[in-house]
Amino acid sequence: MNRPRGSSQGAAACKDIPWDAVAQFVILQNHDSNPGEAGLWTRIDWVDLADMAPWTWAFCMSLYDAASADAAEAVTVADRSVPRTGCNGFPFSRMKAAPLGYTFDEEHQ
Numbered sequence: 865m866n867r868p869r870g871s872s873q874g875a876a877a878c879k880d881i882p883w884d885a886v887a888q889f890v891i892l893q894n895h896d897s898n899p900g901e902a903g904l905w906t907r908i909d910w911v912d913l914a915d916m917a918p919w920t921w922a923f924c925m926s927l928y929d930a931a932s933a934d935a936a937e938a939v940t941v942a943d944r945s946v947p948r949t950g951c952n953g954f955p956f957s958r959m960k961a962a963p964l965g966y967t968f969d970e971e972h973q
Contacts (some may be wrong), residue, residue: 888912888944891936894928905930909942911956922947922956 883890892906907930910923930936943950950956 889926889937889942891933893933901929904928905933905936907936907939909944909951911942911944911947911950913947913958916958918960919958920960922958924951924956926951 888911889907889909892908894901894904894906896903905927906925907927908923909926910921912921913919924942926941927936927939930939941952942956944956947956947958
């Protein structure tokens with residue numbers, strides 16, 4: 865599993881990002897200064913969406929409060945075969961490309 869370093873802007877942040885592109889998941893350690901679940905581990909699973917234009921991929925926050933990276937990696941709640949209900953009984957969150965020229969401004973943070 866690859867282990868690049870990472871961070872996030874805003875109130876919540878993460879560090880130490882193990883990810884597995886073949887198994888389609890990422891493990892994030894919640895930053896120690898996060899207002900909730902500080903220092904714990906999060907697992908996010910994703911799936912490619914074929915024939916669902918304009919949506920190209922979707923993600924599921926499978927777990928956000930694991931005691932260790934190994935515990936987060938062991939969780940298998942996401943069911944990619946049914947993205948409409950495969951995230952703990954809820955749909956995966958669908959994503960699509962931002963329009964050309966789109967910028968994220970401070971008003972939307």
